[in-house]
Amino acid sequence: MNPPPPGLIGPRSNTQEEFYGRKLIVADREEVEQEADKILEDANISDVAFLVVGDPFGATTHSDLVLRATKLGIPYRIIHNASIMNAVGCCGLQLYNFGETVSIVFWTDTWRPESFYDKVKKNRENGMHTLCLLDIKVKEQSLENLIKGRKIYEPPRYMSVNQAAQQLLEIVQNQRIRGQEPAITEETLCVGLARVGAEDQKIAAGTLQQMCTVDLGEPLHSLIITGGNLHPLEEEMLSLFSIPENSCESQSISGVSI
Numbered sequence: 638m639n640p641p642p643p644g645l646i647g648p649r650s651n652t653q654e655e656f657y658g659r660k661l662i663v664a665d666r667e668e669v670e671q672e673a674d675k676i677l678e679d680a681n682i683s684d685v686a687f688l689v690v691g692d693p694f695g696a697t698t699h700s701d702l703v704l705r706a707t708k709l710g711i712p713y714r715i716i717h718n719a720s721i722m723n724a725v726g727c728c729g730l731q732l733y734n735f736g737e738t739v740s741i742v743f744w745t746d747t748w749r750p751e752s753f754y755d756k757v758k759k760n761r762e763n764g765m766h767t768l769c770l771l772d773i774k775v776k777e778q779s780l781e782n783l784i785k786g787r788k789i790y791e792p793p794r795y796m797s798v799n800q801a802a803q804q805l806l807e808i809v810q811n812q813r814i815r816g817q818e819p820a821i822t823e824e825t826l827c828v829g830l831a832r833v834g835a836e837d838q839k840i841a842a843g844t845l846q847q848m849c850t851v852d853l854g855e856p857l858h859s860l861i862i863t864g865g866n867l868h869p870l871e872e873e874m875l876s877l878f879s880i881p882e883n884s885c886e887s888q889s890i891s892g893v894s895i
Contacts, residue, residue: 673705725830731871767861771798774793798829798859805845805862827848828860829853830853831858842878
C-alpha cells in the first residue's frame with residue numbers, strides 16, 4: 638500500500654486522522670467554492686488529497702477543481718466511489734429506468750419553489766422514476782446574522798422523507814386549484830430511503846400519502862417517485878419494503894441487509 642499523501646482536505650474525524658496518519662483540514666462548501674486556488678496552491682510540489690462523500694463528480698464544484706488544476710499544469714487522479722445516484726438501486730428499481738434527478742429544498746414563509754415539479758412531470762410522462770435529493774442545511778446563517786456579517790450559524794437541518802412528501806402534496810393541491818391535472822397524486826407509488834449503505838439503512842415503499850408519516854429514522858433521506866409502469870422484478874423487489882396498506886400512523890420500517 639502506498640503511504641497516505643501529505644495533505645488531506647475533507648470531513649475530519651479522529652478515526653480518519655489515525656487511519657491516514659495525517660491531519661485533515663476541514664473544507665466546507667464555502668471554502669471549496671470560494672477558495673479553490675488555496676487548495677491547489679501547494680499541489681505542484683506535494684501530493685494533496687481532496688476527500689468527498691460519494692462520487693467526486695457528484696458536484697460541479699469538483700469539476701471546477703479539475704479544470705483549475707489542468708490550467709495550472711497540476712496532474713490529478715480520480716478515485717471513484719459509490720454515490721446515492723447509483724446506490725438507490727438497492728430498493729429494486731432499475732437504474733436505467735430513472736429520468737432526471739431533482740432537488741427538493743426546504744420551503745420558507747416567503748419562498749416556496751415548485752419549479753422542480755416540471756421535471757417530475759416529464760419523467761412520469763416518459764414512464765421514468767425520479768430520484769429526489771432532499772435539502773441539507775449546514776452552516777446556515779439567520780437573516781439577521783447574515784445582514785450584520787456575523788459568522789454565527791444555525792444548527793444543521795436535514796430534510797426528511799416526511800417533509801418532502803408533505804411539500805409535494807401541497808404542490809399537488811396547488812395544481813388542482815389552478816385547474817391542472819397533477820402528474821402525481823396522493824396514491825402515487827414512492828420509495829423512501831434512509832442512510833443508504835449503512836448497516837441500519839431503511840427502505841419503505843408506499844403511496845405518497847404514506848410517505849408523510851412513515852418513520853425512517855435519522856438522516857440522510859432520499860425519495861423516489863416511481864414512473865408508473867414497473868417491471869415485474871421491480872414490483873417484486875418493492876414488495877420486500879412495502880408499508881402495510883392499513884397503516885394510518887407512523888410505521889417503523891425494518892432495514893434489510895443485502
